[in-house]
Amino acid sequence: MIMVNTLVFGHKNPDTDTIASAIGASYLLNHAYGEDTEAVAQGKPNAETQFALDYFGVSPLRIITSADTENVVLVDHNEAAQSIDNLADVHVAGIYDHHKFAFSTSTPLYITAKPWGSVSTILFYEYKQNNLELPREIAGLLLSGLISDTLLLKSPTTTDFDRQALPELAKMAQVEDVNAYGLGLLKAGTDLSSRSDKELIDGDAKSFEMGGKSFRIGQVNTVDIDDVLARQAGIESEMQAERQAEGYDNFLFVITDILNSNSKAIFLGDANAEVKAAFAGDLVTNVIDLPGVVSRKKQVVPPLEKQF
Amino acid sequence: MIMVNTLVFGHKNPDTDTIASAIGASYLLNHAYGEDTEAVAQGKPNAETQFALDYFGVSPLRIITSADTENVVLVDHNEAAQSIDNLADVHVAGIYDHHKFAFSTSTPLYITAKPWGSVSTILFYEYKQNNLELPREIAGLLLSGLISDTLLLKSPTTTDFDRQALPELAKMAQVEDVNAYGLGLLKAGTDLSSRSDKELIDGDAKSFEMGGKSFRIGQVNTVDIDDVLARQAGIESEMQAERQAEGYDNFLFVITDILNSNSKAIFLGDANAEVKAAFAGDLVTNVIDLPGVVSRKKQVVPPLEKQF
Numbered sequence: 374m375i376m377v378n379t380l381v382f383g384h385k386n387p388d389t390d391t392i393a394s395a396i397g398a399s400y401l402l403n404h405a406y407g408e409d410t411e412a413v414a415q416g417k418p419n420a421e422t423q424f425a426l427d428y429f430g431v432s433p434l435r436i437i438t439s440a441d442t443e444n445v446v447l448v449d450h451n452e453a454a455q456s457i458d459n460l461a462d463v464h465v466a467g468i469y470d471h472h473k474f475a476f477s478t479s480t481p482l483y484i485t486a487k488p489w490g491s492v493s494t495i496l497f498y499e500y501k502q503n504n505l506e507l508p509r510e511i512a513g514l515l516l517s518g519l520i521s522d523t524l525l526l527k528s529p530t531t532t533d534f535d536r537q538a539l540p541e542l543a544k545m546a547q548v549e550d551v552n553a554y555g556l557g558l559l560k561a562g563t564d565l566s567s568r569s570d571k572e573l574i575d576g577d578a579k580s581f582e583m584g585g586k587s588f589r590i591g592q593v594n595t596v597d598i599d600d601v602l603a604r605q606a607g608i609e610s611e612m613q614a615e616r617q618a619e620g621y622d623n624f625l626f627v628i629t630d631i632l633n634s635n636s637k638a639i640f641l642g643d644a645n646a647e648v649k650a651a652f653a654g655d656l657v658t659n660v661i662d663l664p665g666v667v668s669r670k671k672q673v674v675p676p677l678e679k680q681f
Numbered sequence: 682m683i684m685v686n687t688l689v690f691g692h693k694n695p696d697t698d699t700i701a702s703a704i705g706a707s708y709l710l711n712h713a714y715g716e717d718t719e720a721v722a723q724g725k726p727n728a729e730t731q732f733a734l735d736y737f738g739v740s741p742l743r744i745i746t747s748a749d750t751e752n753v754v755l756v757d758h759n760e761a762a763q764s765i766d767n768l769a770d771v772h773v774a775g776i777y778d779h780h781k782f783a784f785s786t787s788t789p790l791y792i793t794a795k796p797w798g799s800v801s802t803i804l805f806y807e808y809k810q811n812n813l814e815l816p817r818e819i820a821g822l823l824l825s826g827l828i829s830d831t832l833l834l835k836s837p838t839t840t841d842f843d844r845q846a847l848p849e850l851a852k853m854a855q856v857e858d859v860n861a862y863g864l865g866l867l868k869a870g871t872d873l874s875s876r877s878d879k880e881l882i883d884g885d886a887k888s889f890e891m892g893g894k895s896f897r898i899g900q901v902n903t904v905d906i907d908d909v910l911a912r913q914a915g916i917e918s919e920m921q922a923e924r925q926a927e928g929y930d931n932f933l934f935v936i937t938d939i940l941n942s943n944s945k946a947i948f949l950g951d952a953n954a955e956v957k958a959a960f961a962g963d964l965v966t967n968v969i970d971l972p973g974v975v976s977r978k979k980q981v982v983p984p985l986e987k988q989f
Binding site: 471472473474475476477478479480481482483484485486487488502670675678 | 779780781782783784785786787788789790791792793794795796810978983986
């Protein structure tokens, strides 16, 4: 059995940027730095990611829940709650991330963090700096991660670095009509009809700690928010079940219209006042309007944290 | 009054690498990224740093204890205990560091961390990547920070990146005999006769948390350990006074012979067993032998942390 020295992986409930940046970082480390790494994932690809993998002919990553290597490299996350079970027992050798930080180690390490739209963008510039050519499929995956996390450059998380990287990656990936590819990719992630209520709320959910309580925040992209709200009763029932099973004090499920850049959210928990204040809105049958909101990281988490 | 947008500073009790990297990072941010920053310091330069400032004709930095700007950039540290008083109230826009991490933010940020010998080395490569020419005095300060933190490449924290950077920086700084300059710099930091016992234990001391208790670790470089131990009674009296005044549960004062790469340490506290186990030695009249030890970060802190 061949054992690599280092596993490279993104967060739980992997999205396209997490899978793309695990693959992109592993290739970079192996070919620019002579490291011996394997890209793996903490779950199977979602429908959007599978669209990108199929388009560029890449196999899904091996799934792990804990690491059996001495070293790990984290991409697209740094908080233990979003990482593998035995993170505390392995050596974190490096991090590529674009989130807020809540991280500690007992030894120095490599960290490349930038407040940009996607980790895929950060890696694109790392390839440039190292004069390492991107194979077509890796350029294509990084392009997909960038499109996914910035909603085709429409998210307020988008930076000039993302805008400049997109056409360059599209060219390397031999994608001639990047808008058509991008809309196809995003729409592939919005076919929610085949997904159960539980799959919807689990899909891209992350746990945060706010004011000493756990706050679960899920998000789905759609082209029709009402389609999703038609399933509100079933969704709430699954949210309630998870709150009890996992001990989430609060659960916010954000439904984002990627065509019109708006969201609504379903909230269950004991922080009604904080949620209403954070988004200057009302909760009507557990639903709050989030006009103009598309980014959990930039438009959902910070205003919530301010309330705690 | 001219107000900059961002202050750039290193840790409390500044050493040469902290001053050099504050100056080097500020110049890089201003000239490669168009930022509006000022390098400042949390204290006056020590004798070694003053030697470097004098040699390259650079004025000491303005001293601050808290920031009056919206943004800050941390160099050579990331832990709040080593930073300014109002760190929690300002936006940490970026970090350049080579230490272990214990850091959290509420927003994404720039982090460039590498487990190399000095932050000066990290910055040297940042200049290279940005094709930004180093003025002689900045090359000279980064050279000094690199020499200081790696003890002229003798410390076990030294990496190949440091070894490659040293001659390049020496050339840019127009230092022809880098060994002579380096020994002059290090010896300037070992003239302890003019420093009081309290100045000795404060000089480069940092606070750590281990097993829920505070652990203060100071270090001085010398060319004769016995010269320092001749002052043991006075040093212990100051250590004891600081333990009471500041609430340090444990205080380890490491005395390092930079010519022979050995240390001895004075320990006061309630963790005798842990200290003896960490260094596999005995405490005789509060002194423990640390053969081969020169690096607090690599050879003192990790074995201590393992015991807690």
